[in-house]
Amino acid sequence: MFRVRWSLAYTSLTLAFAILSFAGCSDPHPNEKQVYKIEGTVSVDGKTVGEIQVALHDTAGPDNKQPTYPQGFTNEDGTIRISTYAEGDGAPEGEYKVTFSWQEYNVMSRSYSGPDKLNKKYSDPKTTPYSLSLGPGKSNSLGKVELTTKK
Numbered sequence: 001m002f003r004v005r006w007s008l009a010y011t012s013l014t015l016a017f018a019i020l021s022f023a024g025c026s027d028p029h030p031n032e033k034q035v036y037k038i039e040g041t042v043s044v045d046g047k048t049v050g051e052i053q054v055a056l057h058d059t060a061g062p063d064n065k066q067p068t069y070p071q072g073f074t075n076e077d078g079t080i081r082i083s084t085y086a087e088g089d090g091a092p093e094g095e096y097k098v099t100f101s102w103q104e105y106n107v108m109s110r111s112y113s114g115p116d117k118l119n120k121k122y123s124d125p126k127t128t129p130y131s132l133s134l135g136p137g138k139s140n141s142l143g144k145v146e147l148t149t150k151k
Contacts, residue, residue, distance in 0.1 A: 036138075038141070041145065090134075096134065098131060102118050
């Protein structure tokens with residue numbers, strides 16, 4: 001009798017494990033849009049700078065069904081890394097205005113604050129001179145972006 005119960009319990013556990021394993025094979029994020037990696041570097045007054053905030057603003061306006069907010073920072077070597085769903089994954093297909101902001105990192109609040117060292121020259125999507133077209137068959141690159149702190 002003990003063997004029958006043990007066999008039934010073992011079979012039940014095996015079946016439960018198989019079901020859970022199969023469920024894990026499905027797309028974990030079915031509502032995510034396809035994203036495209038973005039290439040490019042940023043320099044300020046001729047020098048590469050890390051921690052420049054880079055944000056993409058869809059020129060078509062926000063997608064109310066599947067909103068995304070692609071943004072990121074530059075690495076110390078000026079390389080742009082934009083994230084939408086995961087670190088450095090890129091942004092969905094579209095036409096974007098690109099904004100840049102450079103503030104101090106506050107260790108206590110773990111946030112960026114203070115005045116924009118770029119004097120807000122590139123922080124407004126309506127006036128920024130930078131744009132990007134993302135998608136299949138497009139360059140998906142900002143190239144070399146040269147920013148200045150001069151007014």
